[in-house]
Amino acid sequence: MTDTPLPESPAVTREPQTAGAGIVAKPSGRKRTDVRAAIMFLAPNLLGFAVFTLLPVLFSLGAAFTDWDLTRPGKTHFTGLSNLRHLLADGNFWVYFANTIYLMLGLPIAIACSLGLALLLHREVRGVVVYRTVLYLPSFTAGVALMLLWQALFNPDIGPINAMLRGLFGQSFPVPQWLGSMSNLLGLEPERLHVAGKYFGIGAREAILLMGIWTVAGGNTMLLYVAALGNVPAELIEAAKLDGAGPWQRFRNVTWPQLAPTTFFVVVMGVIGGLQGGFEQARVLTAGGPAGTTTTLSYYIYTVAFERFEVGYASAVSWVMFLIIFGFAMVYWKVGNRETAI
Amino acid sequence: MSVFRWMSVILAVLSVVAWAIRPPADDGGRTRLDWTSDDNPVRREHIARFEASHSDLRLRLNPSSGDPQPVIVQSLGGVGPDLFECYTPAQLAGYVQAGVAWDVTDALDAARIDMIRDTWPAMSAYTRYAGRTYGFPANAAVDVMFLDTAAFADAGIPLPSGPMTWDVFLPIAQKLMKRDAAGRTTRFAIAFDDPFWHTLLMQWGGSLFSTGGGRCTLDAPEAITATQFLHDLIYKYEVCPSPAQIDAMSAEGGWGSKGMKMLSSGRAAAAIGGRWWLCTLRANEQLKLSACEMPHGPAGRIFLGYGRSTLINRASPHREQAFEYLKYMASPAYTNLVNQQADAMGPVAKYCTDESLVNPKFPAEAAYQRVFRDVMPLGRAEASSPFVSGTVVERVVKTQLDMVTRDAKTAEQAMRDAATEINAAIAANVARDPDLAKQYDSLTPSERP
Numbered sequence: 001m002t003d004t005p006l007p008e009s010p011a012v013t014r015e016p017q018t019a020g021a022g023i024v025a026k027p028s029g030r031k032r033t034d035v036r037a038a039i040m041f042l043a044p045n046l047l048g049f050a051v052f053t054l055l056p057v058l059f060s061l062g063a064a065f066t067d068w069d070l071t072r073p074g075k076t077h078f079t080g081l082s083n084l085r086h087l088l089a090d091g092n093f094w095v096y097f098a099n100t101i102y103l104m105l106g107l108p109i110a111i112a113c114s115l116g117l118a119l120l121l122h123r124e125v126r127g128v129v130v131y132r133t134v135l136y137l138p139s140f141t142a143g144v145a146l147m148l149l150w151q152a153l154f155n156p157d158i159g160p161i162n163a164m165l166r167g168l169f170g171q172s173f174p175v176p177q178w179l180g181s182m183s184n185l186l187g188l189e190p191e192r193l194h195v196a197g198k199y200f201g202i203g204a205r206e207a208i209l210l211m212g213i214w215t216v217a218g219g220n221t222m223l224l225y226v227a228a229l230g231n232v233p234a235e236l237i238e239a240a241k242l243d244g245a246g247p248w249q250r251f252r253n254v255t256w257p258q259l260a261p262t263t264f265f266v267v268v269m270g271v272i273g274g275l276q277g278g279f280e281q282a283r284v285l286t287a288g289g290p291a292g293t294t295t296t297l298s299y300y301i302y303t304v305a306f307e308r309f310e311v312g313y314a315s316a317v318s319w320v321m322f323l324i325i326f327g328f329a330m331v332y333w334k335v336g337n338r339e340t341a342i
Numbered sequence: 343m344s345v346f347r348w349m350s351v352i353l354a355v356l357s358v359v360a361w362a363i364r365p366p367a368d369d370g371g372r373t374r375l376d377w378t379s380d381d382n383p384v385r386r387e388h389i390a391r392f393e394a395s396h397s398d399l400r401l402r403l404n405p406s407s408g409d410p411q412p413v414i415v416q417s418l419g420g421v422g423p424d425l426f427e428c429y430t431p432a433q434l435a436g437y438v439q440a441g442v443a444w445d446v447t448d449a450l451d452a453a454r455i456d457m458i459r460d461t462w463p464a465m466s467a468y469t470r471y472a473g474r475t476y477g478f479p480a481n482a483a484v485d486v487m488f489l490d491t492a493a494f495a496d497a498g499i500p501l502p503s504g505p506m507t508w509d510v511f512l513p514i515a516q517k518l519m520k521r522d523a524a525g526r527t528t529r530f531a532i533a534f535d536d537p538f539w540h541t542l543l544m545q546w547g548g549s550l551f552s553t554g555g556g557r558c559t560l561d562a563p564e565a566i567t568a569t570q571f572l573h574d575l576i577y578k579y580e581v582c583p584s585p586a587q588i589d590a591m592s593a594e595g596g597w598g599s600k601g602m603k604m605l606s607s608g609r610a611a612a613a614i615g616g617r618w619w620l621c622t623l624r625a626n627e628q629l630k631l632s633a634c635e636m637p638h639g640p641a642g643r644i645f646l647g648y649g650r651s652t653l654i655n656r657a658s659p660h661r662e663q664a665f666e667y668l669k670y671m672a673s674p675a676y677t678n679l680v681n682q683q684a685d686a687m688g689p690v691a692k693y694c695t696d697e698s699l700v701n702p703k704f705p706a707e708a709a710y711q712r713v714f715r716d717v718m719p720l721g722r723a724e725a726s727s728p729f730v731s732g733t734v735v736e737r738v739v740k741t742q743l744d745m746v747t748r749d750a751k752t753a754e755q756a757m758r759d760a761a762t763e764i765n766a767a768i769a770a771n772v773a774r775d776p777d778l779a780k781q782y783d784s785l786t787p788s789e790r791p
Binding site (some may be wrong): 033035037038040041067070071072073075120155156157171178179180181182190198199285289290291303305307308309 | 344345346349350409411414439440441448505524585586587589595634652681732734737742743744745748750759774775777
């Protein structure tokens with residue numbers, strides 16, 4: 001397959017930037033007015049970004065090198081890398097990092113479900129707009145309301161999920177205890193990075209994982225895939241049909257490669273979101289428990305800063321989390337760019 | 343006029359409009375006091391009564407979840423409330439250490455209010471820190487055992503009364519258990535909430551900390567035995583639900599603790615809870631309640647005392663006016679109102695009379711209201727340490743108790759791990775704060791790890 005040059009966006013114009021080698025053209029009076037107008041329009045946004053995002057971010061970077069504690073006002077000192085050393089030796093940090101990664105294991109399934117739904121919605125069927133709206137509902141429903149709904153679904157005794165399991169496998173079937181259980185599919189111990197057979201099973205982590213898959217499957221990822229499917233050139237599909245390709249071959253060899261940029265984007269965004277995630281679930285459903293099994297890095301940062309009031313250490317954890325996310329994104333960007341270019 | 347000039351004019355006009363419609367600093371000449379508290383409906387009546395007796399003041403409720411962080415952060419930023427609530431001794435320490443709470447010792451003396459003499463003993467820990475007073479108790483509670491009279495009648499057991507040990511109550515509890523044909527439990531004997539462990543710890547003679555707070559003593563035999571008893575109530579005697587069973591049986595929604603929901607829905611014959619449960623349980627007309635003193639352990643009739651206190655923001659521009667609310671809290675009218683509402687027990691012991699406790703709208707409660715008052719002097723606040731944050735301790739203990747109550751760890755190992763982690767936190771805090779180190783060095787050797 002040969003690369004097709006992308007059509008140039010009409011929004012991008014290529015005006016000459018220089019009047020000669022190394023000499024920047026002096027903007028005309030009209031252009032100066034345009035620049036001033038642009039700055040005026042952008043100023044509120046830029047000002048808001050600077051005051052509410054950039055400055056706090058830089059402030060937190062400074063705080064990461066201090067022992068700032070809200071309960072000890074006036075006793076903040078520069079401590080260099082001691083927060084980082086503390087973090088490396090902090091067993092909780094690594095356990096909660098593992099929890100965060102564990103909860104991201106549902107990402108491939110969620111993306112696959114989104115793609116599946118998008119393929120279904122891409123077909124010419126009556127009421128497709130209604131289906132799209134219904135499937136997108138979780139995305140514009142309040143997160144807390146959804147979590148309370150899932151809490152009821154996960155009720156081990158009277159919840160519909162366990163009722164269904166009992167209906168399928170009999171009343172004596174050992175149903176999962178969901179949000180109340182420390183069990184997990186990898187058998188991870190709650191307090192340290194260690195595997196033990198007695199923790200093997202289905203528990204709170206899987207409950208949150210399931211909830212996450214359900215939320216993501218019908219959300220923005222699905223919409224992105226629907227849009228991307230609409231951009232797959234019909235002539236390529238037609239050509240494949242004429243060549244005798246069946247539905248699976250057409251999907252595997254024509255549609256899927258055309259969706260590569262979208263897949264790349266949703267995976268990057270999913271990884272970033274996953275590493276930052278888990279806060280709402282922990283705050284609303286489990287308080288990070290049982291025994292810390294649903295505490296993720298973002299919830300840990302919250303507890304350190306606003307329950308223990310160790311703002312300096314919480315800032316350090318935040319920056320380490322940022323570096324981890326940045327590292328993941330960069331590696332994936334490099335690898336992904338190379339693969340999507342092939 | 344160019345576009346950006348139009349933009350400037352619009353922004354200027356909007357700014358003027360915003361300035362013109364800003365909330366008034368006072369209400370019709372009255373000083374407004376912002377009060378951060380939980381949004382319990384009974385607060386409205388407190389506000390109405392206070393404003394009726396203070397025509398120059400207006401009290402505005404600023405609903406909060408009870409977490410201290412918004413109050414501390416807002417107060418340090420200069421926009422904190424005038425009055426706010428403190429729900430644990432650890433929170434009080436945090437507010438005082440952060441410089442947010444106003445020392446009202448002298449103001450109380452000047453108003454001739456003897457807080458220590460007049461209020462319930464356990465509440466000192468919610469108002470006093472390092473020998474100074476920073477607030478006034480808003481209410482107080484010591485848990486009792488609520489009894490579902492229908493469940494006792496169903497089991498053919500007379501209602502227990504008076505002090506008894508756990509050894510005496512356990513055979514009764516086992517008779518209260520009810521199972522269906524498949525062997526599944528449909529009614530447990532006793533339901534409880536998280537603070538129950540603290541009571542057991544005290545009843546077995548244990549404590550979170552040594553005197554002076556220099557050492558966590560959860561690895562002591564008393565603490566281990568108490569925690570083992572909690573485990574045994576679930577897995578050996580099988581009279582209390584496990585956490586999973588509590589989650590399963592108490593998820594009807596609505597306000598209230600899980601133990602309360604189990605009792606209210608007939609899933610437990612008895613439940614350990616405070617008088618504040620009545621605020622909710624009164625609405626359940628099917629439930630015929632009684633109450634008795636909670637059984638006690640080998641160290642005697644000791645129970646966890648807890649409640650809520652109200653503090654004044656040190657940086658408030660209306661500190662003196664806010665103090666008027668504390669004076670109102672010391673009045674008989676306030677204690678009487680709390681008692682009638684059943685929002686736990688009113689703070690001033692001498693005003694908690696039989697007449698004050700019985701609400702004429704709920705005459706059936708008259709039979710057991712005295713139980714709540716009789717246990718109040720037996721309440722003790724949980725121990726705290728100046729060397730480690732209470733929230734750190736709470737989280738460590740909760741993690742370990744999660745493991746014990748899910749039968750994933752022995753009580754001995756869990757308590758040893760908890761003590762190790764808390765003592766490590768104490769050591770780290772002492773190492774980084776010279777003032778704390780000085781205080782720590784003044785402890786006797788037996789008070790340190």
